[in-house]
Amino acid sequence: MDQNHSSEKRGITMKTNRYILLLLLTVALFQGCAFSRGTVGDTITPEAVAAIHQGSTTRTELLHLLGAPDRLFQLNGRDVLHYYRYDAKAGSLLLILLNFTRLSIKSDDLFVVLNKEGVVEDIISSTRTNGLKFRFWPFGE
Amino acid sequence: MCKRATFWIAMAVICLPFQGCNVVRISLNTTLTPQDVAFIVPGETTLTDVVTKLGAPDTLTESEAGILATYRFMNLKYSRVNFGWVAKPWTPVDPDLIFSRTGLAVDAFQVAFDLSWVVRHHAFQRKLSPSPFYPYPF
Numbered sequence: 213m214d215q216n217h218s219s220e221k222r223g224i225t226m227k228t229n230r231y232i233l234l235l236l237l238t239v240a241l242f243q244g245c246a247f248s249r250g251t252v253g254d255t256i257t258p259e260a261v262a263a264i265h266q267g268s269t270t271r272t273e274l275l276h277l278l279g280a281p282d283r284l285f286q287l288n289g290r291d292v293l294h295y296y297r298y299d300a301k302a303g304s305l306l307l308i309l310l311n312f313t314r315l316s317i318k319s320d321d322l323f324v325v326l327n328k329e330g331v332v333e334d335i336i337s338s339t340r341t342n343g344l345k346f347r348f349w350p351f352g353e
Numbered sequence: 354m355c356k357r358a359t360f361w362i363a364m365a366v367i368c369l370p371f372q373g374c375n376v377v378r379i380s381l382n383t384t385l386t387p388q389d390v391a392f393i394v395p396g397e398t399t400l401t402d403v404v405t406k407l408g409a410p411d412t413l414t415e416s417e418a419g420i421l422a423t424y425r426f427m428n429l430k431y432s433r434v435n436f437g438w439v440a441k442p443w444t445p446v447d448p449d450l451i452f453s454r455t456g457l458a459v460d461a462f463q464v465a466f467d468l469s470w471v472v473r474h475h476a477f478q479r480k481l482s483p484s485p486f487y488p489y490p491f
Binding site: 285286287292309310311312313314315316318319321323336337338339340350353 | 381382408413
């Protein structure tokens with residue numbers, strides 16, 4: 213009975229030691245690691261883009277939906293409203309003697325082309341930041 | 354014994370240049386290659402096709418015969434070696450002997466559309482091959 217109890221106790225201690233070792237190993241692996249992130253502009257939500265309809269949404273509705281554009285320019289007599297958002301993710305592996313850093317920047321862009329009557333004629337949008345990851349390894353693609 | 358010492362000296366010599374070494378890479382957008390844009394056929398491909406495959410361009414500008422869409426991408430490679438690290442254990446000061454080099458590869462892909470948003474022509478602005486990580490500045 214006593215022998216069973218002591219072997220059970222030894223098992224628990226070994227398990228605890230293993231967890232501590234795993235924790236120490238994890239901490240050791242992540243020391244000298246840095247994660248940084250920077251964003252510019254508001255998120256362009258897919259819901260907001262879906263709410264814009266070609267041929268029916270007006271300039272007023274568009275401004276109510278997305279706010280003032282980041283850029284406004286003319287394209288062959290038509291107004292183009294450009295909304296953008298930049299996302300930057302940097303991962304650094306600081307190994308004291310040898311440091312690796314990788315910074316990836318991508319943007320989400322939305323161009324809305326308005327006709328002369330102020331109604332949406334075309335929508336050009338894409339979300340590139342969805343696949344943006346923290347990367348450390350600077351070599352390769 | 355002598356062989357082992359030679360081995361360790363050789364290892365130290367090989368490792369020396371990597372001491373105090375920094376390797377940094379900055380990339381803006383995904384680099385487009387000629388293979389990525391091979392689907393574009395002037396006179397046939399429309400803006401919708403281009404946006405579906407490549408995403409929205411970074412800029413849209415007016416040109417004399419239509420609209421110009423530009424996709425920009427950049428790759429910056431920086432490497433730095435501080436040979437001062439070698440002397441650090443033996444000197445009371447913090448010596449620096451730094452070799453560093455930055456290579457910036459900026460490129461853009463331009464697509465010209467007519468007024469009905471059909472591709473007229475397309476081209477890469479510059480074809481810069483990205484510089485390697487190479488800290489020797491001379």
